[in-house]
Amino acid sequence: MPGTALCPFVDIPDGGSLCIVHDGFPIVLARKGRSVKAYVNACPHQYLPLNHRGEKLLSADGSILRCSNHGAGFSVINGEGVEGLGIGACLDAVPIIISADNQIVVAEVLGELAAVR
Numbered sequence: 001m002p003g004t005a006l007c008p009f010v011d012i013p014d015g016g017s018l019c020i021v022h023d024g025f026p027i028v029l030a031r032k033g034r035s036v037k038a039y040v041n042a043c044p045h046q047y048l049p050l051n052h053r054g055e056k057l058l059s060a061d062g063s064i065l066r067c068s069n070h071g072a073g074f075s076v077i078n079g080e081g082v083e084g085l086g087i088g089a090c091l092d093a094v095p096i097i098i099s100a101d102n103q104i105v106v107a108e109v110l111g112e113l114a115a116v117r
Contacts (some may be wrong), residue, residue, distance in 0.1 A: 002108040012036060013061050019051045027094055029104060030076045032062050036104060037076050038094035043067040045085045065091070101114040 004022070012031040015078050019041050020029050021110060026041035028050055041049045046069065053068040064073045073083025077099045079091035088109035 002106050004106045005099070006038070006104045006106065008097070009098055009104055012104070015058070017055075017057045017065065019049065019055070019057075028057065028065065029096075030058060030062070030065060032076070033084070034098070036096060036098065037079075038078050038096045038104070039065070039074075039091040040094060042092070043069065043072055043086075044081075044089040044091065045070060045072050 006022055006027060007018065007020055010031050013031065014031055017028055017030045021065070026049055027038055028041040029036055029038045043049065043050055045067065048069050050067050057065050057068065059066065063076055065076055066073050066100060071084050072079065072086030072089070074079065074091050075082050075085050077092055081087045081089040097105050097107045099105045
C-alpha cells in the first residue's frame with residue numbers, strides 16, 4: 001500500500017542490496033549513494049528469490065542485480081534483463097521514495113524515483 005514504510009534508509013548498505021519480506025511480499029532494494037531502487041524479489045526466469053543461494057546480488061560496479069540461482073542479470077536502473085537468462089525479461093518495480101525521516105516508503109505512483117522529500 002502506498003505510504004507503507006519498508007525499512008530505514010540506513011539499513012541498505014551503500015553500494016549494496018537488502019532483501020526484505022514485508023507482509024509476505026518479497027522485495028529487494030539496491031542503493032548507490034542517495035539513490036535506491038526496489039523490485040519484487042522474484043527472478044522472472046524461475047520465480048525464485050534473487051537471493052535464493054546467497055546475499056551477494058550486485059555486480060562490483062553496482063549496476064547489475066544478479067539472480068544467485070542461475071546468474072540472470074538485471075539492470076539496477078530499470079530492472080530490464082541484461083545478462084544470461086535475464087535477457088528478454090524484466091524485474092517488477094516497486095515504486096518507492098525516501099521520506100523526510102529517511103524511511104524507504106512505498107510511493108503512490110509508479111515512476112516516482114527515490115528522492116529526498
